[in-house]
Amino acid sequence: MHPRILTVLDYDIDTHLNRIVPYSRISRLPKPISRFLGYREEEYKEPTRLVVVFWSFLGSLIGLLTIGALYKYAPGLKKWHPPIMVASLGASAILDYNSIRTPLAQPRNAILGQTFSALTGVIIHKLFHLNSNWEELQWVAGAVACAVSSAIMATTNTVHPPGGATAVLATTNAEIIAMGWIYIPFVLMSSAIMLALACLLNNIQRAYPVYWWTPANLRKEKVIDDLEKVSTNASEKVLRGQSMARTSNADSDSVVISPHHLYIPDSFDLDGDELAILSRLQARLRWDYAMDERPRAHSSDS
Structure with missing residues (x-):
């Protein structure tokens, strides 16, 4: 069955609501x-x-x-x-x-x-x-x-x-x-x-309730949102000029993210929002990599 159809059939309203529900x-x-x-x-x-x-x-x-x-x-x-x-x-x-x-x-x-x-x-x-x-x-x-x-x-x-x-x-x-x-x-x-x-x-x-809205960790969701903001703003210069690639050589069940490469199997049908998330994660890795390399550059110059 097509992955997009499986996504629709496995619909969970909380994936949308939990984004706006405060922890x-x-x-x-x-x-x-x-x-x-x-x-x-x-x-x-x-x-x-x-x-x-x-x-x-x-x-x-x-x-x-x-x-x-x-x-x-x-x-x-x-x-x-x-x-x-x-x-x-x-x-x-x-x-x-x-x-x-x-x-x-x-x-x-x-x-x-x-x-x-x-x-x-x-x-x-x-x-x-x-x-x-x-x-x-x-x-x-x-x-x-x-x-x-x-x-x-x-x-x-x-x-x-x-x-x-x-x-x-x-x-x-x-x-x-x-x-x-x-x-x-x-x-x-x-x-x-x-x-x-x-x-x-x-x-x-006793103790009641166990939770008021969901057992999911909404604070973690907030951290992810903040990470995405950091990725799109602070690492904008590092992200510029980089691109994502689809490949048939990578593991068909794996998306590989590294600072300079992002491999997405041809069998994966991702929408724009999902691609944006992967791009932001790669941008964060690239930003951290650039920060790690900066002290080494200074030490070699000295």
């Missing part, structure tokens, strides 16, 4: 604050099993009681006649307060996964509602909503299993269907409240 600076906050945002200076070790069971029980109880009380008694929310409890929030509680170390339970997944699923479910219902006989097709709408929300969560790296139920409910539950578009901010608010409580309760004896 975490939670460690710079005062310790009482950084602790309840999941940061630990020492290596984290999960407490004993019964301690985990206790905090899981307490977190799920307080989280769902808080959401239920808001739905039932808050004047600004009660007027929309929400259900007693959105069932998918119960599944979220298990992740938010029990399996808190899994990627599926991290804030990005918990918030965006639920919100994307609620939005998907409402849109699918609205589309099926255009059919005068839509009630006979609710079971189809539920299946479509779940499948589409699953695809969206997977594509955006926000997989949160309870989101599937959130999408299905938006197409099959009469109370939620009656809410219409307002269902989306309800889910977003509920997820945010449960996340806030998770940060409070889970960090008393």
Whole structure:
């Protein structure tokens, strides 16, 4: 299969988003604050099993009681006649307060996964509602909503299993269907409240979250960006006059970069951005090589 096709099929949205997402600076906050945002200076070790069971029980109880009380008694929310409890929030509680170390339970997944699923479910219902006989097709709408929300969560790296139920409910539950578009901010608010409580309760004896956006080292990405800037500016004179070459003699699986040569196998189909990165890396090597040679030139002159 062509390398470009493989690149498209192996698409990862984080390769684009992580370029603009700032790295975490939670460690710079005062310790009482950084602790309840999941940061630990020492290596984290999960407490004993019964301690985990206790905090899981307490977190799920307080989280769902808080959401239920808001739905039932808050004047600004009660007027929309929400259900007693959105069932998918119960599944979220298990992740938010029990399996808190899994990627599926991290804030990005918990918030965006639920919100994307609620939005998907409402849109699918609205589309099926255009059919005068839509009630006979609710079971189809539920299946479509779940499948589409699953695809969206997977594509955006926000997989949160309870989101599937959130999408299905938006197409099959009469109370939620009656809410219409307002269902989306309800889910977003509920997820945010449960996340806030998770940060409070889970960090008393445990540690949550493991990360807020991604486990990747975003600081490293920033260093690479700075390196590229240095390569294009400081080494401009050294880069001038040099060129890249394609070769069929080099190892077919290897790109070879040296200060004066850059070999790219003919089988590699690289776009402009990828070629620019290789050029910048070569420029940095050339710049370092020139700096190393300068002291030798001075010593030979003397």
